[in-house]
Amino acid sequence: MVRIRVLVADAHRVFAESLAAALAAEPDVDVLPAGSGQAALRSLERAAAEGRRFDVFLVDADLDRDGSAAAPAPVPVQAVVGNGSPAGASPSGAPGASGASGASGGISLTARVRSAHPQTRTVVLAARDDPARAAAAVQAGAYGWVAKDSSLSRLLAVIRGVLRGETHLPPALLTGVLRELTAAREHRTESEQLVESLTPREHEVLRCMVAGLGRKAVAERLYLSPHTVRTHMQNVLGKLGVHSTLAAVALARRAGVGPVDLAEPARVGG
Secondary structure (H helix, E strand, C coil), rough: CCCCCCECCCCCCCHHHHHHHHHCCCCEEEEEEEEEHHHHHHHHHHHCCCCCCCCEEEEEEEEEECCCCCCCCCCCCCCCCCCEECCCCCCHHHHHHHHCCCCHHHHHHHHHHEEEEEEECCEEECCCCCCCHHHHHHHCCCCEEEECCCCCHHHHHHHHHHHHCCCCCHHEEEEEEEEHHHHHHHHHHHHHHHHCCHHHHHHHHHHHHHCCCCHHHHHHHHHCCCCHHHHHHHHHHHHHHHCCCHHHHHHHHHHCCCCCCCCCCCCCCE
16 A cells, blocks of 8 residues: 655644644644744655655644744635646745735745755645745745645545646636736746846846845955946836835846855956
8 A cells, every 4th residue: 555644734733743743634634743943844854855745734824934823814714626737836936935914934834845855745734824935835836725624525635636737716706816826927037128128237236236235345355336236226227117115126026036045256346
């Protein structure tokens, strides 16, 4: 019998252990509970080092970055049913995991697991349904979004489904999630076109801005005068159609522009 190895990450220890016990009652499921994101990452890394990777990672959507969890919403939500075709999420979607409503630690953790352990399928457990967050989870690499009040049989169906490459979302969320993903794709395309209008030097200045460098630091790194850097920054803002460095950085992130690698030697410019 092929056994399914499942890791559960939820800061509400009673929930994590209860869910783990219920899943472990299945003859083909081995499960381990983790009380925090860091504990989950350590378990994933340890299993990978021992050649015993986890097949499925169940993570609380409200798991905070420090491993704690936000208070669960008291409003009951609809149990997930059905499935769809793979949404094609990838690690490159990670920046989009922030979403319009902001990324929770669980969604951020999804992106990290997708990048470091691509063979492990992540399913997000949510106390409430939210199309924007569900779309962010899919962009981050999640294969499923499941309500915490779903039945055990439904959760098991999702676990087995994602192992077949399926993506599971509640039918009530499908329209909203598709709308969010379409809007994000269109927004990204527009952002990419604006970034492509920059000169190579302006693009390099933008990457420095994404890295959080101020005008003086950019000037020192690129061997330019502060006045020249100021001109480049103004040109960047103008071409991107924004009025602040923060807005420029947000647009750059949407376009997939990463920060300059400060460990790399700076290029001498004019």
